Amino acid sequence: MISDTFIKRPVTAIVISVVIILVGLIALSVLPIAQYPDITPPVVSISGSFTGADAQTVEQTTTTAIETQVNGTPGMTYMSSNSTSSGQSSINVNFEIGTDVNIAALDVQNRVSVAQPTLPDAVKRLGLITRKRNPSIMVALALYSPNGTHDATFIGNYANIYLKDALQRVKGVGDIVSRADDFGMRIWLSPEKLANLNMTTTDIIAVLTEQNLQVAAGTIGGNPQPKVQSFEYSVLTNSRLNTKEQFENIIVRTVPTTGTIVYLKDVARVELGKFDYSSNAYVNGKPAAFILIYQAPGANALDTYDGLLKSLTELKKGFPKDIDYVMPLETVTVVKVSINEVLHTLVEALLLVIFVVYLFLQNWRATLIPVLAIPVSLIGTFIFFIPFGFTINTLTLFAFVLAIGIVVDDAIVVVEAVQHYIDHEKISPKEATQKAMADISGPVIAIALILAAVFVPVGFIPGIVGRLYQQFAITIAVSVIISAFVALSLTPALCTLMLKPSKDAAAKKNWLEKFFVWF
DSSP: OHHHHHHHOHHHHHHHHHHHHHHHHHHHHHSOBOSSOOOSOOEEEEEEEOTTOOHHHHIIIIIHHHHHHHTTOTTEEEEEEEEOTTSEEEEEEEEOTTOOHHHHHHHHHHHHHHHGGGSOHHHHHHOOEEEEEOSSEEEEEEEEOTTSOSOHHHHHHHIIIIIHHHHHTSTTEEEEEEOOOOEEEEEEEOHHHHHHTTOOHHHHHHHHHHHSOOOOOOEESOSSOOTTOOOOEEOOOOOSOOSHHHHHTOEEEEETTTTEEEEHHHHEEEEEEESOOSOOOEETTEEEEEEEEEEOTTOOHHHHHHHHHHHHHHHHTTOOTTOEEEEEEESHHHHHHHHHHHHHHHHHHHHHHHHHHHHHHOOHHHHHHHHHHHHHHHHHHGGGHHHHTOOBOHHHHHHHHHHHHHHHHHHHHHHHHHHHHHHHHOOOHHHHHHHHHHHHHHHHHHHHHHHHHHHGGGGGOOHHHHHHHHHHHHHHHHHHHHHHHHHHTHHHHHHHHHOOOOOOGGGOOSHHHHHHHHO
């Protein structure tokens, strides 16, 4: 019988229980924290840009071509797409719950690569972005100028350069979508002037492509070289055009017969502005740049949020004058409040169980044994969260609230049986424990298996509802099984060390002991 081993070697039982608690605490420290279990299907997003195209053109040339190739990706349930009048194309591919999002993203990327040769050159030049994404936004960060000193272009460019990459490095951040615009060289063509010169926008684009190049000019005196050659020089050329004046002086046409030179500034207005003017954002009436932050799958929401706050605190020290940030949206506070409320309930339930146990056992020594068994069963349950892919959330903590009253039952049964033999047969605690365990080991195991049989099948319910029930039910089932093991190992060992014969009922004089006798 398993309990005999621990009755004879109580230190072994205590050490095993301590190890269970330590491993459980280690697992607890690395488990992700969320408000609810991960019930949302994995999503892989594809985004691209066809500058200057209308929504219908984007759909016909880009979105549809990508959808055709991505459709049928293993594990995919459905996909949704959006083509905008600003030339943006976005596709969200949803997968079955439980699909490995890393493999899903790789499959989607491979299919997008097949579609790329059929896309317009403008789309291929800007590139397609494939990323795995949590469907829900964790934090919406807004950078703005409280006194209106800086315009939206400056704020957006600053956010993209100094904030986006830094926040992307925070542990737990899965994706960052910047709604801030970079600087862009804007060229506003004059239709009348182009018509007078018999030119079109295609001619202007061709000229820009031809003259705005990064040229590799090579070297002077490179190998193979004559023996008399002593030096080798790298030829440095001007980079691509980057100022308003350089763009204005691009030659768009020459007339050899008259020697006339037409510059870009003669047919267009050139200015350094926003890359995209299709949307604007404001905070308290002031222009702002928004950054949407998504949590990585399996990340700890609380740790991620704390990391973001720490990073923003450091970044704020280098902000220009009259630049600040706010968080119009953050979902972490709700997680904190909900989990704290459940933790309060958990503590209240634990205190209530201790009171009831003492009320029934009427002995502080006997009460202490179940109280010591409770944390072993509860903390030990966290060990199984990692292989099962569970998180610390409202449902799992609520399961612990219910499990407190269940896991303590096995220990109470053992303590009452041992105390009965000590008081009625007048034998030593060790002998009483051996006799009691011979009687109740089978029932303890049977009770644990019956309770597990009640909760385990709930974990096999399919769909989103099943995912909610799964973590709740399996948490209780695992804690019940661990409590049965504790009742057969730690509890008998503690009984041999802590229990003593009860006082004679006739000797009990104070009102509390008289109440216990009456009860």
